[in-house]
Amino acid sequence: MKARGIARPISTVVMPAAALLLLVGCMSTQTKDPRGFDVAPLFGMIYGYDNQPVPGVEITVDGKAGPESDLMGRFVFPDLERGAHSIVATKQCYETISVPLKFLNQTQVLYLQMYSQSQLLDLAEKRIQAREWARARDLLSRAASVDPQDPACRFVRAILDFKTGRIDDAVSGLRSLLDSGVAExxxxxxxxxxxxxxxxxxxxxxxxxxxxxxxxxxxxxxRRLRGLTHGD
Structure with missing residues (x-):
């Protein structure tokens, strides 16, 4: 998934509950012209959907290994060239975040927000309860991108299929779970x-x-079984 950039002072940044956020903030600097540089550090932070820091996220820039977020979700590219870059953030059991970045100002700060698969499934279930079918299906697609064979993800998808009248798809999905050895x-x-x-x-x-x-x-x-088999 891709991020969008918003220019605003860093003191006004409020992280919303969204899949990804790219913010450009203003920070104090000793450079008179923050745009006049060839190479500079880029600082950033990674949050979960509940605005808690996400540690241990591996970050690449233009396909090359970069930093890993610390316990507070912070990271830094110490020597990033001015211009366009591709940032990718990955962590096991989390969806992968891909960010197109234009690094044109030394005061820029990169904020990323990424979800785990379990968080995406929790949100999908809430959208199903609210009968927000399109939103639920989008969240399930994102959860499946982490692990399409995850039993919980397949079960929630069957629930969505059932709720939206796709009975054959729900039965097929549940039968597939049983056939794959999920005997819950x-x-x-x-x-x-x-x-x-x-x-x-x-x-x-x-x-x-x-x-x-x-x-x-x-x-x-x-009792239910007896009613089916003996008419009790």
Whole structure:
């Protein structure tokens, strides 16, 4: 994903809850003309969506290894040439951030905001609850860019498909989870609900409830299963 630049004094910077933010701030400097340079340091900070610093982020500039953010999320390029650059920030379990940067002023400060996959999924679930389908789908796509095979990501996508009436896609996604060895009780129960209430296939629902009970005991589910199989 790409960032956008905004020119404003650093004293007025307020980090919003966005995927990425590139700010240009004014800092005190001994240089009379901050634009008159060939090489200068560029300082920056990386925050999570909750505005907490993100340490251990590896940063490259123009494809070359650069600094790593410290415990406070800070980093510095000590000798960056004036002009256009490509900044990429990566960390395991986080989405990758790609920033086009024009370094034209020694007082520039680079602020990045990046999300972990779990944070993206939490936000997607909130958007689903709010029935903001397009926003939820965008967040899920970003989460999938971190690890498309992550079971939690695939499960939340099935929820979104179900909520938006894409029943076949939801069933396919949940079946794919089971086929890949993800035998979580919640997957069996979700599928059973779909087969019983939407597809009206009680035999399929009963088989899934049996598999659910093999993994997690529940008197309520036992009563439900008896109702499907014996008409109780």
């Amino acid at each position: 009780p919640a997957v069996y129960l979700f599928l059973a609900d779909i087969y019983q209430d939407r597809l009206h296939e009680p035999a399929q629902a009963a088989a899934l409830l049996e598999q659910y009970l093999e993994r997690k005991g529940s008197a309520e589910i036992e």
